[in-house]
Amino acid sequence: MLRASAICEEAGFPTVSLISDGFLGQAGMISKALRFEKLPVARLAGHPGVQSHEELKRNVRKYTVPEVISGLTRDAGQLPGKTDDESAEATAGSSVFAGTLDQVNAHFVNKEWSDGLPIVPPTHDRIQLFLKHTQRSADDVVATLVPEERAATVWSIAVNGVMAGCRPEYMPILIALVEAMSDPAYGLEDSGNSPGSDTLIILNGPIIRKLGFNYTQGVMRDGFLPNTSIGRFWRLALRNLAGFLPHKIDKGTFGNTWRVVVPENEEVLAKIGWPSVSTEMGFASNDDTVTISRFAGGQPVVSVTGSTPEELLPYVAWSMVRQHSWHLAFTFDMGNGTLRPLLLLSPVLAETIAAAGWSKRRVKEYLFEHARMPAWEIERLREWQGSAGWSLAGEAKRGAIHPQFAESDDPNRMLPLVVEPDHFMIAVTGDPLRTNAYVFGHNGHFGFPVTKRIKSASM
Amino acid sequence: MTTSSREGYYEVYWPRAPKPNAKKAGARRLENLAGRKVAFVWDGMFQGDLMFEVIAEELGRTFPDIKFLHWKEFGNTHGAQERKVVQELPALLRNLDADAVISAVGA
Numbered sequence: 001m002l003r004a005s006a007i008c009e010e011a012g013f014p015t016v017s018l019i020s021d022g023f024l025g026q027a028g029m030i031s032k033a034l035r036f037e038k039l040p041v042a043r044l045a046g047h048p049g050v051q052s053h054e055e056l057k058r059n060v061r062k063y064t065v066p067e068v069i070s071g072l073t074r075d076a077g078q079l080p081g082k083t084d085d086e087s088a089e090a091t092a093g094s095s096v097f098a099g100t101l102d103q104v105n106a107h108f109v110n111k112e113w114s115d116g117l118p119i120v121p122p123t124h125d126r127i128q129l130f131l132k133h134t135q136r137s138a139d140d141v142v143a144t145l146v147p148e149e150r151a152a153t154v155w156s157i158a159v160n161g162v163m164a165g166c167r168p169e170y171m172p173i174l175i176a177l178v179e180a181m182s183d184p185a186y187g188l189e190d191s192g193n194s195p196g197s198d199t200l201i202i203l204n205g206p207i208i209r210k211l212g213f214n215y216t217q218g219v220m221r222d223g224f225l226p227n228t229s230i231g232r233f234w235r236l237a238l239r240n241l242a243g244f245l246p247h248k249i250d251k252g253t254f255g256n257t258w259r260v261v262v263p264e265n266e267e268v269l270a271k272i273g274w275p276s277v278s279t280e281m282g283f284a285s286n287d288d289t290v291t292i293s294r295f296a297g298g299q300p301v302v303s304v305t306g307s308t309p310e311e312l313l314p315y316v317a318w319s320m321v322r323q324h325s326w327h328l329a330f331t332f333d334m335g336n337g338t339l340r341p342l343l344l345l346s347p348v349l350a351e352t353i354a355a356a357g358w359s360k361r362r363v364k365e366y367l368f369e370h371a372r373m374p375a376w377e378i379e380r381l382r383e384w385q386g387s388a389g390w391s392l393a394g395e396a397k398r399g400a401i402h403p404q405f406a407e408s409d410d411p412n413r414m415l416p417l418v419v420e421p422d423h424f425m426i427a428v429t430g431d432p433l434r435t436n437a438y439v440f441g442h443n444g445h446f447g448f449p450v451t452k453r454i455k456s457a458s459m
Numbered sequence: 460m461t462t463s464s465r466e467g468y469y470e471v472y473w474p475r476a477p478k479p480n481a482k483k484a485g486a487r488r489l490e491n492l493a494g495r496k497v498a499f500v501w502d503g504m505f506q507g508d509l510m511f512e513v514i515a516e517e518l519g520r521t522f523p524d525i526k527f528l529h530w531k532e533f534g535n536t537h538g539a540q541e542r543k544v545v546q547e548l549p550a551l552l553r554n555l556d557a558d559a560v561i562s563a564v565g566a
Contacts (some may be wrong), residue, residue, distance in 0.1 A: 001502045002534040004545045005562040006483075010498070011549030012487045018510060020566035027565055035483045047566055048505040056506060057526045060513040068514055069521070072497075072559045073488050090473040098470040121469035150476035168491045241476040279522045334503050336539035386505060445539040446502065 002027060003189070006034040018064060020044040026192075029248045033147040040071035043104075049386055092139070093155055106213030108163075112245055115235055115258075119163040124345055130158035133171035133457045139237075142175055146189040148243035154179050155251030164233035169211060170226060172454045173290060174233055176215035177201065179240065180292045180452040187294075190446035192244045196252025197296040197443040199234055200342070202427055203263040204278035205288030207454060214264040217431040220438075222260055231260040256297070264427050268347040272354035277427050280360075281451035288454040293340060293425075294447020298440035299323060305435065309353045309366065315438050316343065317370040323439045324373075324417055325381055330444025332378055332392065332401050337419040338445040343367070343426045344438040350428045360426055372414035379411075425449065492522045495558040500532040500548065502537035507563035514561060528555055536562070 001017060008015040018026045019041040031039040045059040067195050090096050097107045106122045108114040120126070131138055131154065138155040145152050154175065181188050208215055214224035222228045235258035244250040264276050266285075278289040285457045301319040306312040320341060330339040345353075353363060375392055383392040392415075396406030418424060430436070489495060494530065497518070499511045515527050533551060534544035552560065 001504075001536060001562055001565045004500055004502075004548060005560070007545055007548055008552065008560045008562070009485045010483055011552070012486045012551055013498075013549070013557060014488045016561055017557075017565060018507070018561065018563035020505070020564070023565045035481065036480065036485060037482055039485070041565075044510070044564070044566065048510070048564065049566065053506075053509060056509060057513050060510050061517055064510070065514055065517045066520070068561060069492065072561075073491055089477070091514075092473065092477045094473050095470050096473045098468065101467055102470065104469050104471050108471075108474070121471045121475060122466075123469050123471060127472060145476065148478045150478045152476045155472065156476045159472050160517060162472060236474070239473045243478070330539075332536040334535055338539050442464075445541075 002030045002034065002039060005039050006036060007037065009039065013125070014040075014072050016040045016042050016068050017340070018042050018068075020047050022047060023251070024091060025179060026249060026251045027248075030147060033249060034094040035149070035244060042067035042071050045354070050147065054394050069076060086205065087336055092153060094150075105439070113240055114163070115232065115239065117232075120165050122159040122162040126162045127155065127158045129168040130161050130166075130171045131155070132173060133168050135457055136175070142178045145178075145182055145242040147249060150241055150243055152182075152237070156241055157237070160236045161233055164236050165225070165229040166233055167225065167229070170230055172456050173203075173230055174237075176290045176452045177230070177292065178237060178451045181237070181242070183450040183452070185445045185448050186292060186450040187448055188242060191242070191294075192240055192250035192252060193446055194222075194251055194253045195296050195443060196255035196258055196444075197294040197447060198256035199292050199294050199447065200259050200440065201231065201234060202262045202277050202291040203261050203289070204266065204276045204283070205454065206286060207288040208263040208266065213261065213263045215265050215429055217434075219262055219430045220260060227260040227263075231258045234258055239415075241286040262344070262427065263427050265347050265432070268350060268428055268432070272351055274328040274350065274354060274360040274428065277425060278451055283453060288456070290454060291449055291451040293342070293449040294443040295342060296327060296443055298342075298438055301437040301439060303435060304349055304437055307352065309356050309358050309363070310321055312349060312353060313363070313366050314370065316439070317367055319437070320367060320371040320439045321373055321417065323441045326385055327441045327444065328373070328378055328381060328417065329385070332395065332405065333382060333387070333390070334437055335444035336400070337402060337423070338448055339418050340423055340425050340442045340444075340449050341417060342440040342442065343424060344440075345426060345428050346430045346434050346436055347428055347432040349435060349437060361421070363426060364421040364424045367424050368416050371417050373417065374411065375405075375413050375415055376411035376443055378415060482524060489559060492525050492559070494524045495522070496526040496528060496556055498528040498533065498552055498555065498557040498560045500533050500536055500560055500562045502564060503535045504537065505564040505566045510563055511561070528557055547565040
């Protein structure tokens with residue numbers, strides 16, 4: 001919302017942004033990130049989501065309207081070309097501290113450069129070891145990252161890789177991750193939004209075995225160096241390279257901790273002839289890739305029982321439906337069809353399904369046909385979220401949703417969670433011989449799937 | 460600073476990526492809102508449409524010849540088309556002869 005305000009201000013239109021009490025601090029930080037001294041705001045007392053219409057009207061009249069008038073008419077004292085002296089920072093590649101391990105860690109915590117766990121001190125020698133694993137020069141800018149337009153260099157990526165406890169040979173993966181987070185389709189700018197979703201990194205390619213990633217039992221558990229340390233790097237990169245700091249620009253209501261990297265079991269995929277996530281994203285099967293996407297949360301689907309797809313999949317489809325509530329706004333409302341739910345299948349489940357001649361595409365078609373919700377329930381969810389009077393018919397009329405969702409006015413008609421079968425993502429991973437699956441609720445266009453190739457130093 | 464000889468001593472490097480330091484200038488404010496055309500721009504959240512109704516009513520009372528541009532003119536500034544909608548705002552505002560913008564809702 002402030003991004004819209006900023007572009008209007010820059011174009012010469014005086015703008016005032018309506019901001020609730022709980023968002024005022026973040027609005028000030030985002031203003032600075034957008035490089036304005038202070039974008040004018042008009043206060044919304046309390047939170048509009050928990051106020052009756054009468055209470056909201058009363059508050060807007062009393063508190064907001066006067067600030068709207070002053071915000072549009074009173075000079076906010078914004079000076080062109082002024083530099084931000086208050087936030088003067090160190091320069092890239094500069095040493096900033098010297099001390100013992102404890103002192104270094106205390107300094108990094110104080111400066112908000114650490115995630116709270118002890119970091120590996122990013123010394124010159126350690127950083128140099130990482131730089132040997134890329135052909136790019138240390139000062140190459142890999143990406144400019146919103147919201148603060150920070151220039152993520154190869155050097156700064158290496159520093160955070162050291163801090164996270166990565167090994168130097170992970171460096172090409174770290175660079176690919178920063179390239180992925182900067183892809184506009186991913187939507188990095190909303191990494192601090194209120195659902196607090198976090199990114200899952202899916203890894204594909206020969207690099208899985210080469211670097212010793214865990215892709216079997218406990219694949220989402222910490223305890224495996226590459227999976228864990230690269231997952232930790234991701235959130236350090238969000239903090240230090242992009243600028244998402246909790247209590248500042250990061251406004252996740254509850255948040256999530258970072259997720260460890262999830263590689264697919266490519267031996268099983270090859271055996272059953274299913275494409276991997278990355279090949280479905282357009283890459284060759286021997287490409288090393290990272291796929292990133294943000295998920296609000298997930299849950300295991302335990303003891304999926306049966307010997308045929310028809311016996312196994314109803315429970316999975318039912319669980320997929322129950323993982324999704326507010327997320328459906330990404331299919332039916334503001335997200336405009338960007339929901340990409342993720343299903344993890346254990347190898348034994350995938351093999352059993354494939355043994356019946358089912359392709360991965362057919363599983364997706366099954367989910368499309370059977371993971372459904374009645375139209376009235378979708379409309380009720382939107383109403384519960386504050387969209388009073390929202391209807392599928394109304395959205396279809398204004399061209400905001402796919403016409404298939406308003407082909408009938410029967411409130412009991414069953415509608416799919418996504419616009420088309422391929423919008424379901426499926427990865428095969430985890431304990432090879434456990435009959436469990438896992439479903440993730442997706443965060444739509446605020447974390448849309450993006451895949452990038454990992455370029456090794458020898459390329 | 461005293462350290463044990465067996466304890467490591469580390470010179471460490473800045474972990475952040477540099478950011479541009481130059482500030483952008485905001486728009487010049489209006490003398491007052493009389494006779495001005497004010498655009499409502501909305502992200503579809505938190506009863507912003509109701510807020511706009513109240514604001515239009517109140518500003519209309521204070522500035523009788525003020526005019527408003529409905530939020531439906533501009534698209535959702537937080538939807539899947541956010542980037543396109545936001546990029547197109549300046550041109551659209553110019554085409555519609557807007558003088559000022561009220562953007563909602565951050566909550």
